[in-house]
Amino acid sequence: MRHFIHNVRSAKDFVALLVCLSLWAPVPLLGQVPAAAPALEIAFAGTSQEVKIYRISGREPGPVMLIVSGIHGDEPLCSLAADSYTGIGLEKGQLVVVPRLNRVALRNGRRNGAGGDMNRLFGLPENSKNPDIRVVNLTRSLIRVSDYVLNLHQGRGFYSPVWVDPKRNPRRWGQCNVIDAPSYDLPNGDKLELERYAKSMAEYANGGIADRNFHFLVNNTDTSSRNSRHMEQRKSLTYYALTKEHKISVGIEVTKNCRRDQALSFLYAAINAAMKSAGILAVEYPS
Helix, strand or coil: CHHHCCCCHHHHHHHHHHHHHHHCCCCCCCCCCCCCCCCCECCCCCCCCCEEEEEEEEEEEEEEEEECCCCCCCHHHHHHHHHHHCCCCCCEEEEECCCCCHHHHHHCCCCCEECCHHCCCCCCCCCCCCCCHHHHHHHHHHHHHEEEEEEEEEEEEEEECCEECCCCEECCCCCCCEECCCCEEEECCCCCHHHHHHHEEEEEEECCCCHHHHCCCECCCCCCCCCCCHHHHHCCCCHHHHHHHCCCEEEEEECCCCCHHHHHHHHHHHHHHHHHHCCCCCCCCCC
């Protein structure tokens, strides 16, 4: 390149240089559309509740997946994992990534933010006086334009449908894909098959996890049932997404009972599995 620039002595040489540069510059293959650069939006900029939203579009149209992290401030690795998806290249589909939804809680390193547990505020009306309602309403608007919704978490112990020991039992949350129902009937007669989707996610993720003790299971909280152990989930982000906006929504829970690098690898495995199961294809998946 320096040789070309150094030897420009006339208009003819300059034209030749431009031709060389055009030939040297990389171009997409015939028929291939370049992946769009991620777009960043900042809501409530300059306030303690600032929320950064990254939108990534693939070369081909496809489903839209919303990835929400940082709703609880004592689960910081979820935000670090989500950061890896803010600049990802996509072949197909779209991602909307919110790495730090609840900045107040994250800054304090605590579960609750300014208005309490934000994952219990989605049952509030839009005109609520709760100080976190504008962040909740923002999240609702992002859910509305998505097809799939992931809410990232870290939980203690390991979920198991049967009692194994104090760390592995039905009341623990780690290493599971949480759904509010096996399926959900839509007004038009169709069904959202949440269990089928969550099982596909687990199958993809577990294929890359050698230690079976860390395999993901599907945890159906059966939230609408009067016999549910987890009626509090009726106020959650995923339940709102399912019942109000009719989206396939899953809570990903990675255990806190492991090393930091392991937890991150499990989060990557689960998110990548969710994308693949939804038909959202990346140029390269984080790991």
